[in-house]
Amino acid sequence: MEFKKVSYSYGKQPALENVSFSIEKGDFVGVIGPNGSGKTTLVKLMLGLLKPDSGSITVFGKGIQEFRDWHRVGYVPQKATNFDQNFPATVFEVASMGRFSKAGLMRQPSEADRKAVEKALHVAGITNLQNSRIGDLSGGQQQRVFIARALAAEPDLLILDEPTVGVDMKAQHNFYSLLKQLNGEMGMTLVLVSHDVGMITKSVSKLACVNVTATFHDVSKGFEEAALFCSYAKDVGVVPHHHD
Ligand code: ADP
Ligand code: MG
Numbered sequence: 674m675e676f677k678k679v680s681y682s683y684g685k686q687p688a689l690e691n692v693s694f695s696i697e698k699g700d701f702v703g704v705i706g707p708n709g710s711g712k713t714t715l716v717k718l719m720l721g722l723l724k725p726d727s728g729s730i731t732v733f734g735k736g737i738q739e740f741r742d743w744h745r746v747g748y749v750p751q752k753a754t755n756f757d758q759n760f761p762a763t764v765f766e767v768a769s770m771g772r773f774s775k776a777g778l779m780r781q782p783s784e785a786d787r788k789a790v791e792k793a794l795h796v797a798g799i800t801n802l803q804n805s806r807i808g809d810l811s812g813g814q815q816q817r818v819f820i821a822r823a824l825a826a827e828p829d830l831l832i833l834d835e836p837t838v839g840v841d842m843k844a845q846h847n848f849y850s851l852l853k854q855l856n857g858e859m860g861m862t863l864v865l866v867s868h869d870v871g872m873i874t875k876s877v878s879k880l881a882c883v884n885v886t887a888t889f890h891d892v893s894k895g896f897e898e899a900a901l902f903c904s905y906a907k908d909v910g911v912v913p914h915h916h917d
Contacts, residue, residue, distance in 0.1 A: 674719060674830065674864075679728035681714055688714040692728070692887045696864065696879070698829075701856045703873035703892075704866040706883035712866045713751060715883060716834050719864070720748055733829070747771075747828030749819050751835045751866075758808040764818050765803040768793055771825030793824035796859075797851065813844025820851070831855065832864040849876055 675695040681688050689711045696702055706712050717723040718730060721737050730737040733745060771793065772786045794800045797817040802810065807818055816836055823831055833852075837845045853876060855861045867873050873880075878893040 674733075675731040676718075677729045677731075679718060679725045679730060681718060681723060681725050687885060689718070689883075689887070690885050694881065694887065694889045696830075696862065698862055699856070699860055700879055701852070701863045701877045702865070702879045702881060703877035704864060704881045704883055705870050705873065706868065706887075708868055710868075710884045711887075712868070712883050713834055715881075715887070716748075716832055716864070716866060719832060720746065744826045745829045747823035747826055747831040749816075749823050749831070749833040749836050751838070760808055762807055763803065764799060764805050764807055764810070764821075765790065765794070767807050767818050768797075768803075768821040768825050771822040789827055790821075790825045793821040796824055796855070797821035798847075811844070812840045813847070816840055816844065816848065817851075824855075828861070830862045830864070832866075834866045835868065836865075837867070852876060 676692050679692045680690050692715070704712050704715065714723065718725060719732075721730075721732075721740065721743070732740045733742065768790050769782065769786070772782065772789060791800070794803055797820050799814065799817045799821060802814060802818075807815060810818065820833075820836070837848060840848065852863060852865065856863050856876075865873060865877065878891070880890045880892045882888050882890070
């Protein structure tokens, strides 16, 4: 994924200005910045949901306008677990939705679809919950269901937007172990958005500090300096940093 001088505004208000970076295969990128700094806007640009006002975006070597293989890009949205708790679907059914972009809505699920969903449930550690109703699960378990849904598409790149908001500490800890496994053992490229520096310090190899502009840091050999830089960048911002 490559951004070259990308800018985006909602109306007159610039949300991102002149953002350039590249993400290589196998990277684990942490994106941090205060609330309202443009993190979700950055994610939506990566997913082709927003079109840049200026600059260019390349995905897997293709201009984003021409890119069609969106099943290669998995997405766990912000507040994924914030849905109707009476939603009448099982864990297996929700995870199966991850196959739709590949299969098309009308096609019968194939053996390959079923296998991919089973594997995703296994990796997410929720095989034992596959017949449970999603509304009956804890926040941490629901979070894993939405990760399984993204994994079911067998993505090469997985983008997660503040996936640990509203999840307890123990579930968060397990969640970071899962991400390390996806990145380390399975070689999946990860982009993890968080407004909390402390959460991602130990996991990531690259750090993006977003506050309308964005700076990228290689933190594979130490985090201290970049983290310091990010917190300075935060002081310059006009939006106070509050937890939801
Ligand atoms: P973050 O994810 O870092 O909290 P966002 O990317 O969601 O930040 O938002 C960046 C800025 O753009 C904020 O000032 C926000 O209020 C504004 N913004 C986000 N979405 C919209 C929208 N749909 N219309 C207008 N302004 C928006
Ligand atoms: Mg956001």
